[in-house]
Structures are given as structure tokens and as C-alpha cells.
Amino acid sequence: xxxxxxxEKVVAPPASSHALAELLLRFRxxxxxxxxxxxxxxTTIDNHLFLSVxxxxxxxxxxxxxxxxxxGETIVIVTRNVDLSIGSVLGITAYAVGVxxxxxxxxPLVVVFLVALGIGAACGIVNGVVVTVGRVPSLVVTLGTLxxxxxxxxxxxxxNQVNASMLPNSFNKIGYGTIAGIxxxxxxxxxxxxxxxYTMRTFRTARDFYAIGxxxxxxxxxxxxxxxxxxxxxxxxxxxxxxxxxxxxxxxGSVDAIAGVGYEFQVITAVVVGGVAIFGGSGTVxxxxxxxxxxNTINSALVVVNVSSFWSQALAGGLLVSAIAFDRLxxxxxxxxxxxxxxxxx
Amino acid sequence: MTTTPPEPVLSLEHAQKSFGAxxxxxxGDIELFGGEVxxxxxxxxxxxxxxxxxxxxxxxxxAGRLVLDGEEAIFDNAKQSQAAGIAIIFxxxxxxxxxxxxxxxxxxxxxxxxxxxxxxxxxxxxxEGVFEQFGVRLDxxxxxRGLSIAxxxxxxxxxxxxxxxxxxxxxxxxxxxxxxxxxxxxxxVETLRGRGNAVLFVSHRLDEIFAICQRVTVMRDGRHVLxxxxxxxxxxxxxxxxxxxxxxxxxxxxxxxxxRVVLKVDRLTREGVFTDISFDVRSGEIVAxxxxxxxxxxxxxxxxxxxxxxxxxxxxxxxxxLPPGSPTAAMAAGIGLVxxxxxxxxxxxxxxxxxxxxxxxxxxxxxxxxxxxxxxxxFAKDWALRLRLRYGKLTDPxxxxxxxxxxxxxxxxxxxxxxxxLIVDEPTRGIDVATKAEVHRLLSELAAQGVAVLMISxxxxxxxxxxxxxxxxxEGQVMREFxxxxxxxxxxxxxxxxxxxxxA
Numbered sequence: 001x002x003x004x005x006x007x008e009k010v011v012a013p014p015a016s017s018h019a020l021a022e023l024l025l026r027f028r029x030x031x032x033x034x035x036x037x038x039x040x041x042x043t044t045i046d047n048h049l050f051l052s053v054x055x056x057x058x059x060x061x062x063x064x065x066x067x068x069x070x071x072g073e074t075i076v077i078v079t080r081n082v083d084l085s086i087g088s089v090l091g092i093t094a095y096a097v098g099v100x101x102x103x104x105x106x107x108p109l110v111v112v113f114l115v116a117l118g119i120g121a122a123c124g125i126v127n128g129v130v131v132t133v134g135r136v137p138s139l140v141v142t143l144g145t146l147x148x149x150x151x152x153x154x155x156x157x158x159x160n161q162v163n164a165s166m167l168p169n170s171f172n173k174i175g176y177g178t179i180a181g182i183x184x185x186x187x188x189x190x191x192x193x194x195x196x197x198y199t200m201r202t203f204r205t206a207r208d209f210y211a212i213g214x215x216x217x218x219x220x221x222x223x224x225x226x227x228x229x230x231x232x233x234x235x236x237x238x239x240x241x242x243x244x245x246x247x248x249x250x251x252x253g254s255v256d257a258i259a260g261v262g263y264e265f266q267v268i269t270a271v272v273v274g275g276v277a278i279f280g281g282s283g284t285v286x287x288x289x290x291x292x293x294x295x296n297t298i299n300s301a302l303v304v305v306n307v308s309s310f311w312s313q314a315l316a317g318g319l320l321v322s323a324i325a326f327d328r329l330x331x332x333x334x335x336x337x338x339x340x341x342x343x344x345x346x
Numbered sequence: 347m348t349t350t351p352p353e354p355v356l357s358l359e360h361a362q363k364s365f366g367a368x369x370x371x372x373x374g375d376i377e378l379f380g381g382e383v384x385x386x387x388x389x390x391x392x393x394x395x396x397x398x399x400x401x402x403x404x405x406x407x408x409a410g411r412l413v414l415d416g417e418e419a420i421f422d423n424a425k426q427s428q429a430a431g432i433a434i435i436f437x438x439x440x441x442x443x444x445x446x447x448x449x450x451x452x453x454x455x456x457x458x459x460x461x462x463x464x465x466x467x468x469x470x471x472x473x474e475g476v477f478e479q480f481g482v483r484l485d486x487x488x489x490x491r492g493l494s495i496a497x498x499x500x501x502x503x504x505x506x507x508x509x510x511x512x513x514x515x516x517x518x519x520x521x522x523x524x525x526x527x528x529x530x531x532x533x534x535v536e537t538l539r540g541r542g543n544a545v546l547f548v549s550h551r552l553d554e555i556f557a558i559c560q561r562v563t564v565m566r567d568g569r570h571v572l573x574x575x576x577x578x579x580x581x582x583x584x585x586x587x588x589x590x591x592x593x594x595x596x597x598x599x600x601x602x603x604x605x606r607v608v609l610k611v612d613r614l615t616r617e618g619v620f621t622d623i624s625f626d627v628r629s630g631e632i633v634a635x636x637x638x639x640x641x642x643x644x645x646x647x648x649x650x651x652x653x654x655x656x657x658x659x660x661x662x663x664x665x666x667x668l669p670p671g672s673p674t675a676a677m678a679a680g681i682g683l684v685x686x687x688x689x690x691x692x693x694x695x696x697x698x699x700x701x702x703x704x705x706x707x708x709x710x711x712x713x714x715x716x717x718x719x720x721x722x723x724x725f726a727k728d729w730a731l732r733l734r735l736r737y738g739k740l741t742d743p744x745x746x747x748x749x750x751x752x753x754x755x756x757x758x759x760x761x762x763x764x765x766x767x768l769i770v771d772e773p774t775r776g777i778d779v780a781t782k783a784e785v786h787r788l789l790s791e792l793a794a795q796g797v798a799v800l801m802i803s804x805x806x807x808x809x810x811x812x813x814x815x816x817x818x819x820x821e822g823q824v825m826r827e828f829x830x831x832x833x834x835x836x837x838x839x840x841x842x843x844x845x846x847x848x849x850a
Contacts, residue, residue, distance in 0.1 A: 202463045204456055207445070211453055214442035221440065222453045223425045281444035 028275035032290040036297060043301040050304050053181060060186035061175075061251060063296035065090075067189045068244040069267040070274070070288040071196045072237030077271055078200075079233045080213040080280030081131065081138035086241040087263035088149035089123045091255075093245030095153060098162030098255045105168060112171070113246055120242015121235050123149060128234035132227040138234075146264065157257035164253030175250035185251060189289065196285040209233060213280025269316055270295050273323045295319070353416065355380050355544045356401075356432070356513050361410030363396050370396040374410065375570035376563055378513055378544040383535055385559035385576070386548045389588055389638075389839070391804060393568035394548050398517045401546075402434040403427030433506030437518040439498045441490040448473040448486035451505045476504040480534045496527035503534060514538060515546040520554060521640050532558050550638045552581055552843050564588055581845060589806060589835040599812045600790045605629035606664075608798035609681075609767045611650060614659035619645050620822035623659070627767065627798040632789060634813035635802045637842050642822040643802045644686055647769050650800075651683040652676040663767065677706070679767075682760030684753075686771035686802070692756040693744045700726035700740040702755055707762045729758040734784065750781030757788060768792060771802045786812060806835045820844045 043050045069086050076083040093116045100107055100115060123145065130141045164172055177184045200206045208229045212219045219226050249255050274291025276283025295316055302312045354377040361374035371393040378384050388394050399405040400412075403421030412419050414430055421427045427434075441450045448469045449456075457472065459465040473486035477500075484497055493501070499519055506514050516535075520528045535558055538545055549555055555562055556576060563573040564587040571587045609627040614620070620642040627633045635643045649656045655671035662668070663679040676683075685691040693702050703726040704711055711721050726740055733754045737747060747755060753773065760768060770789065774782040789812065793799050803809050809816055816828040818841040825841040 202466075204454070204458075204462070204464060207449060207453075207456070207464065210445060211442045211449075214444040215440060218440040218442060221424050223428070224454060277444070281442070 029284065029287045029290055032274060032287065032294050036290070036294050039294070039297055039301050043304055046305050050301065055300075057178065057181070057183050057186075059293070059297055059300055060189075061183045062300070063293040064183075064185040064189035065244055065248050065251065066263070066266055066270055066292040066296065067289040068192055068247065069241055069263060070270050070292050071192060071285050072240035073264075073267045073271050074196075074274075074276050074283060074285050074288045075200070075209060075233045076138070076237045077268075077276050077278065078209045078213045078280055078283060079230050080216065081230060081233065082142065082268070083124075083127065083138065083234060083237045083241075084142040084264045084268075085123060085127060085145040085149060086237060086244075086267060087260040087265075088146050088153065089120050089238055089241035090245040090248055090260035090263060091258070092123075092149050092153040092156075093119045093242040094249040094255045094259045095157050095162070095257070097246045097249050098166070101168065101171065102162055102166045105166075109170060113243060116242045116246035117239050118242070120245065121239040123242070124235040124238020125231075127238065128231035131234060132231045150261070154257040157255075159256075161254055161256045162249075167249070167253065171250055172253060173250075174247065175253065185247065188247065193285055193289040200285055205229065205232070210281055213277075214282070266295070266316075267292070269320045273316075273319050275323070277327060278324065354378055354413075355415060357413045358397070358400070359411040359413070361397065361400055361407040361412070363400065363405055363407050369568055371400070371407070372568040373570050374400070374407075374565075374568070375573070376546070377573070378546055380512065380542045380544050381539055382561065383539055383545045383547055383559045385555035385562040386546060386565065387550070387552065387555055387562065387584060387588060388565035388571075389804075389806065391567075392565040392588070394565055395517065396568075397565070398434065398515055398546075398548060401427065401432055401513075401515055403432075428509065428511075431510065431512040433502070433509070433511035433514050435499055435502045435506070435514065435516045435519055437521050438495060439502045441493070441498055441501055443491035444489065446487050446489055447484060447493070447501055450490050450501050451476070451486075451508055453505075455509060472508065473504065476507055479507075480504075480537055482530060482534075494527070495522040496524070496531065499523075499531070500534070503538075511543070513544045513546070515548070517548045518550065518640075519547070520549060520551060528554070550640075550843060552584060552845065555584075556581070585836055585839050585843075585845075589839050599632060599786075599814070600794050602630040602794045604631045604814065605796060608664060609650070609800065610662040610665075611646075612660045612662070614646065614649060614656050614661065616645065616649055616654060617657045619654075620649075620819070623819075623824055625817045625824065625827065627800050629766070629796045629798050630793050631814045632793050632799040632801055632812050634809040634816045635800065635819060636804075636806070636809050636816050636838055637819035637825075639804065641819040641842065643819055644771055645822075646819070647683065647771055647800070647802060650676070651681055651769060677763070680763075680765050681767045681769065682706075682763055682765035684756050684760055684768070684770040684773060686775065688752050688756050692759075693752060695745040696743050698741045699730070699735075699737055699744055699747065699755060702744050703729050703758045703762060706759050710762075725762070726758075729762045730755075733758045733761070733788065748777075748781075750777035750785075753777055753785060754781070754788075757785070761792070765797065767798045767800065769800045769802075772804060773801065774803075774805070774808060806838060809833075809838065810835065818842050 040051065049055060069090065073083055073086060096119055097112055097116055100112060127138070127142055127145055130136055131138045174184050179187065208219070208224045211222065211224055212226050212229055216226060245260070248260065270292035271288040272278055273294065274283070274287035274289065276288055298315055299309070299312045302315070303309065357377040358374055361371055363371040374393060374397045376384070376386065376397065386394055386397070396405060400407050403424045403426050406420070406422065419430055421430070442453065445453070451473050452469050456464045457468045470486045477484050480500070482500060484500060490498070490501065503514070519531060523531065535545055535547065547555070547559055559576050561573060561575050562579055562584065564571040564584060566588060605628055607626045608629045611626065612624050614623040623646055625633065635646065637643050645654065648654045650661050652668065652671055652673040652675060660667050663681065666679070668679055669675050689695060694705070700723050704722045707725065708717060711717055711725050713721065723740060730737065730740065735754050735758065736751050744752065744755060773785050773789065777785070789799055789801065801812060810833055814830050816833050816838065818825045818828070818838055820842060821844065825844065828837065
């Protein structure tokens with residue numbers, strides 16, 4: 001927050017139209033927090049139990065898995081790509097972890113998470129290779145792997161299910177345990193988002209992601225290894241989706257062939273609502289995670305005030321469209337100012 | 347050559363570069379010295395841009411020698427040129443709009459602190475330091491999106507300095523700048539010179555060349571013409587060196603008696619692009635829109651045809667005003683437009699030749715809402731024959747045609763509509779001599795049949811040979827209008843470079 005305040009001070013003096021646009025963009029995260037407060041406040045007036053400890057714990061846990069996935073998706077979208085396969089990757093790793101425990105109940109936790117990471121990263125490698133070496137648009141590639149991975153998952157799991165009873169207690173505890181009232185899942189998500197947010201603004205490789213998404217040709221001219229960076233983004237996204245798969249299993253306790261179906265769209269919605277430009281170049285992990293929290297909170301709030309859950313989907317869609325409309329509005333506002341400046345001499 | 351230090355920082359000798367049959371550069375020569383601003387001038391197509399792109403590592407020369415600090419160098423890509431200490435400031439720089447100014451300056455070369463973390467504070471401080479040297483204020487933290495062209499150039503120059511570039515090439519840097527911005531840029535160029543950098547300053551504006559350069563190189567038709575200290579040159583001698591060439595007999599305009607005014611453009615203005623443009627074209631007449639690249643010629647043509655809206659003024663065909671921003675209305679009124687970029691705008695490259703030719707005339711081929719293949723083919727064949735189009739099969743995709751024949755196919759498409767006004771934008775760019783002559787013959791015949799032709803061309807001999815009247819644009823305004831008899835290469839060049847006073 002201190003960094004944010006510093007930025008404002010520097011930007012404030014030149015009060016032209018693009019400075020205003022810039023300010024709005026920087027306030028994006030604040031805007032989401034504001035919306036969050038509004039939703040929670042309004043719902044609490046209707047039903048004071050919405051702000052109870054259990055309810056808040058549930059809100060945090062529920063949002064944490066989408067928030068984790070949003071980290072990887074943000075990295076990919078920032079490079080002007082998209083990863084649609086994360087829901088399937090989460091599903092197959094969740095099942096793999098379940099099977100691992102069923103067959104080897106005493107596997108250490110570290111090994112389990114390494115396996116999850118490995119499976120996810122392997123899926124990411126496939127995506128990354130086809131996108132960068134094969135030069136196929138990521139939209140098509142990951143739509144393909146979405147179905148391929150889900151298909152493999154289905155063939156493997158069949159009608160089987162792994163239940164919480166087959167999982168060790170230490171593992172299940174990740175899903176429901178708390179420290180000082182804060183659920184483990186929430187802590188995991190907060191720490192991960194914190195690390196990712198810091199990393200994305202502090203390291204050259206991470207800044208390369210933004211440069212690539214901002215202008216791929218200019219990035220190539222500036223000597224950035226575009227291919228290997230994009231590849232890395234997909235591996236990270238896959239690896240994170242794998243870890244999220246293990247976390248998902250600990251939270252839900254049982255897994256079958258349809259775990260995580262449709263998650264990719266929830267995640268992309270959260271990322272875009274959180275202010276990450278769908279054509280790359282800008283946006284933060286923090287914003288994306290807040291987007292996930294907002295969407296999850298709206299979902300729960302609608303349940304509390306007895307509105308059909310179908311409406312929550314419509315509302316999420318509405319938020320998505322207005323987020324994109326907002327970005328477009330800013331772009332359109334800046335454009336004419338540029339045109340007249342270019343030939344001010346005439 | 348008298349006052350210069352002995353060893354050039356960079357010298358390019360006898361560089362050649364062709365693109366297919368087009369010789370873009372036949373003898374490119376330049377010598378740059380530290381602490382000196384070197385001007386490079388020439389007409390459109392003189393080979394300046396190709397020379398710059400060779401230095402930038404974008405193109406590789408076919409023959410020639412590049413010597414940097416006494417050592418021979420060859421660049422395969424832009425990265426190698428940058429590493430060798432050459433920085434190119436293009437007319438419109440490519441920055442990352444979503445990154446901050448400081449990040450744009452240090453992309454890939456960010457200062458690091460412990461654990462390879464980017465040292466944001468130092469980055470900001472160093473960026474500020476560079477701007478201070480130039481005496482300009484630019485917030486290193488603001489995003490590059492929305493920066494003016496002048497500020498974008500500034501960021502590029504700052505980038506060049508932080509990577510310790512010794513040679514700084516500015517390609518038409520002032521073309522998009524306002525007067526105060528030009529003055530600021532001159533100040534920066536002076537600073538660079540004072541630091542001992544070698545600066546190559548490419549410009550269309552001769553007054554600027556005389557204002558800041560110590561030496562000047564003139565190029566013409568891809569060849570080096572002269573290099574002299576600026577004191578030994580005058581405006582006249584530079585212009586003469588730029589255009590001094592013999593006219594050839596390639597341009598046979600059949601004299602035709604001009605008829606009534608068909609196209610009348612009155613005080614046409616598009617904010618920030620062109621201002622107060624007025625001229626008319628009579629039936630049977632070819633009027634040329636001359637001027638340098640970026641003078642606004644194509645933009646005027648696009649506005650007349652309704653692709654871009656105009657903000658003020660009017661366009662009339664046979665006395666009737668056209669609505670702004672409607673190509674449909676322009677076509678209905680009888681205007682045809684053969685665009686400059688035939689690959690992007692003139693033809694649908696993957697569509698067959700016959701479909702391309704019939705594309706603008708489908709209402710004539712159509713029967714009861716359907717388009718009979720046979721009728722379409724007969725129609726296309728007829729026009730292909732009239733224009734002597736050379737093709738394999740009419741069903742081949744348009745990209746199989748040679749450049750010249752592509753141009754003829756675009757012409758066929760519009761001639762098939764039998765327009766009353768035909769606008770042709772650079773009709774002979776990049777096509778071979780024989781086809782060029784045919785295109786000229788065609789345009790001339792069209793005029794003789796009573797079509798009003800508006801021709802945009804950067805080739806002065808073509809303009810002088812073909813046009814009955816010549817309208818010269820400079821920076822979005824009509825600089826002068828010449829009748830055929832009073833026009834000369836010198837006079838047009840003067841007007842096109844914004845030089846007002848008359849010479850003999």
C-alpha cells in the first residue's frame with residue numbers, strides 16, 4: 001500500500017487526460033476492494049451472519065483455489081496468450097494425488113506436492129512447446145489440451161471416486177485447518193499472491209512478460225527471448241494449476257473425473273475483472289486475486305439473500321463485460337488526444 | 347573534409363541492396379565522425395531509408411563494406427547493431443505502451459541489486475539524470491502509453507545513451523513534431539554532439555539540415571551524389587544535387603482538351619492531418635498531387651473517397667456534394683480509388699483473379715441476386731484483355747501475378763466500373779519499366795476518354811511527364827499549384843520541402 005501511495009504522488013501533477021486514465025488504472029485494485037466492501041456491507045445489512053467468522057473463513061477458502069489459478073493465468077495473459085487447460089490440469093492432478101494416496105497411504109506431503117507440481121508442469125510444457133515452437137495460437141492449443149487432458153482423466157478415472165476416507169488426516173487438514181482463525185487455504189493463497197506480486201514487479205524475466213504482451217515485435221527488437229519467456233509462462237501456469245489440484249483435493253475431500261470442469265472460465269473472468277488486460281501487457285497478480293475474491297463473495301452473497309445461483313453467473317458475466325468496456329473507454333479517450341498532437345505544427 | 351578528425355567512427359562504402367528487381371541502393375556511401383552532425387538528404391526513393399536500415403541491422407547489404415572504429419562489421423540483426431553502439435531513432439518509435447518511461451529506457455538492461463532484483467530507484471534516478479542533461483522534464487514513472495511522438499523519441503534517445511551508443515541515427519525525426527518540439531530536439535542533438543557522439547540526421551527539411559548539420563550527404567536514385575561541409579553548400583546546390591537527372595521519354599501524356607470540372611475539392615480539412623485543401627480536376631485532365639512522404643497526399647485521397655471523415659470543407663462531383671465518410675456514396679458518384687498498397691488494400695490476394703476484377707462491379711454481373719460464374723468470368727476476361735493482363739489462369743489466386751500485373755488487375759477492377767473520377771495512388775511504385783509504360787499509356791488514354799484523373803506520385807519525372815497540372819502539398823497544406831508549362835523538378839522540390847522563395 002505504501003508503494004501505491006508513492007506512485008500517486010508522482011503521477012498527480014500532470015493533469016492531462018492520459019494521466020487521469022493512468023490514475024484510474026492504478027486505482028483498479030482499490031476499486032475492487034471498494035466493490036467488495038459494498039457487497040459485503042449490503043449483504044450484512046440483510047443478514048448479519050454474513051460477517052460471522054465461519055462465513056468469512058468460507059469466503060477465503062472458497063476464493064483461494066481460483067486465486068491460486070489466477071496467478072498462473074495472469075502470467076500467461078500478460079504475455080498476450082491464454083491458458084484454457086488449467087481446469088483440466090487441476091482435475092487430472094487432483095485425481096492423480098487421490099490415487100497416489102489410495103495406493104501408497106504413507107507418501108510424505110512434500111512428495112505429493114512435488115508430484116502435483118510435476119504433472120502440472122508437464123502439461124504446461126506441452127502447451128508451451130506447441131505455442132512457441134509450433135507457432136499455433138495459444139487459444140487453439142490450450143482449447144485442445146483442455147479436451148485432451150480431460151479425456152485422459154475420464155478414461156483413467158472412469159466412474160471411480162477417491163474419498164476423504166482414503167486420504168490421510170494430515171492432508172485433509174490443509175483443506176479445513178486454521179491458524180488463529182485464518183484457514184490454511186487462505187494463508188496459502190495470500191502468501192502465494194504476495195510472492196507472485198513482488199516477483200512480477202522485481203525481476204527482469206517478469207518484466208519481459210509485460211514487454212512481450214505490450215508489443216511482441218518491439219520485444220523481439222529489444223533482444224528479449226520471446227519464445228522462451230512465453231514457454232516459461234505456460235510451464236508456470238501448468239505447475240501452479242498442478243499445485244492447485246492437490247489443494248483442491250484437500251478442500252473437497254473426494255475426486256472423480258469431472259473435478260475442476262469450467263474452472264478456466266471462472267479464473268479468466270476473475271483475472272479480467274481484476275484489471276489484467278486481455279491482450280496482455282498490463283495488470284497485476286494482486287488485482288487478479290482480488291477479482292477472484294470479489295466473484296466468490298458475490299456468489300455467496302447471492303445465496304445468502306436467496307437469489308438463484310443462475311443470477312450469479314449472469315452477474316459475473318456482466319462484471320466481465322463492464323471491466324473490458326472500462327479498459328476500452330480509457331483507450332478510446334486517450335486516442336484522439338494523440339492524433340491532434342502528432343501534427344500540432346500544421 | 348578540411349575540419350574533420352582523421353578517423354571516422356563509422357563508414358559505409360559502396361553498399362548495394364536490391365529487393366527482387368528493384369535496386370533500392372546502388373552505391374551507398376557515408377562517413378560519420380564523433381562530435382559531428384551529418385545530414386542525409388534526397389528525394390523519396392533515393393535510398394536513404396535503405397541505408398538507415400542497413401546500419402540498423404534490419405537489412406543486410408548485398409555488397410559493400412561497413413567499417414566501425416577501423417574494424418569491418420556485418421550485422422545480421424538489430425541486436426548486433428545495437429551491441430556495436432549504433433542506435434536508431436525512428437520517426438515513430440516503438441515503445442512498450444504498458445511499461446513506464448524508465449522501464450522502456452532500461453528494457454533488458456535494468457540496473458540490478460542483490461539477488462538479481464531490479465533496482466527501481468537507481469533506474470528512476472538514472473533516467474532522470476539523462477533527462478536533466480537534455481534539460482527536459484519527463485516523469486520516469488509514467489506509462490509510455492499516450493506520450494507524444496517527441497517524448498517517445500526522447501525515450502529512445504535516452505535508451506541510446508544508457509547503452510552507450512556512439513552513433514545515433516535519426517530517421518526523419520522532425521516529421522511529426524511541432525515547432526517547439528523541433529527546437530527541443532535540436533538542443534538535444536547539440537548535447538549529443540558535445541558529448542562526442544556521431545549523429546546521422548536524415549530529413550526532408552533542408553532548413554533543418556542547414557541549421558544543425560556540419561556536413562551533408564546528398565543521395566539520388568540509390569546513389570551517393572556528394573558529401574560536403576555545410577558552409578560549401580547552398581539551398582540551390584543541394585536541391586540541384588537532389589533532382590539533377592535527365593528526363594526520359596517514358597511518360598507519354600496525350601494532350602487532351604480539358605472539359606468541365608468533375609471533381610471539386612473545397613477547403614477540405616481533417617484535424618491534425620491536412621488543412622484547407624482546395625483544387626479541382628476537369629474531365630480529360632490528369633492532376634498530380636505531389637509532395638514528400640507524409641505531406642498528406644494519401645490522406646487527402648482517402649478522405650475524398652470517404653474512407654476517412656473530413657472535419658470541414660466539401661467534395662463535389664459534377665456540382666453535387668458528397669457526404670463525408672461514405673465510400674459507397676463516393677463509388678455511386680463515380681469515383682474509383684487505386685490505393686498505394688495493392689497487397690493490403692487493392693486486391694484480395696487469396697481470391698482468384700477473376701473475382702478480384704469483378705469485385706467492384708458485382709451489381710453489373712448480378713442476375714436476380716445471384717452471381718453466375720460464367721458471367722463473372724466473361725466480364726473479368728474482357729477487362730483482363732483490355733488491360734493486357736498477363737496471367738496463368740483467371741482462377742489462379744491474385745498473389746500469383748507479378749507486381750506490375752497486380753497493379754493492372756486493380757486498375758481493371760476500377761476501370762470496369764467506368765468511373766468519371768479515378769484516383770491513383772503511386773500507380774507505378776515497385777513495378778518494372780515495361781509495365782510502367784503501359785500503366786502510363788492507360789492513364790493517358792483514360793484521360794483522353796474524358797475521365798478526370800487524380801494521380802499521387804513521388805516520382806518527379808512521372809509527375810512532370812503525365813500531369814496537366816500539379817498541386818504540391820507540404821505538411822498537410824497546398825504549397826503551390828503549377829501548370830504543366832511552368833513546372834520543373836527544381837520548382838516542385840522547392841515547394842515540397844517548404845522553401846517559399848523563388849529561384850530561377
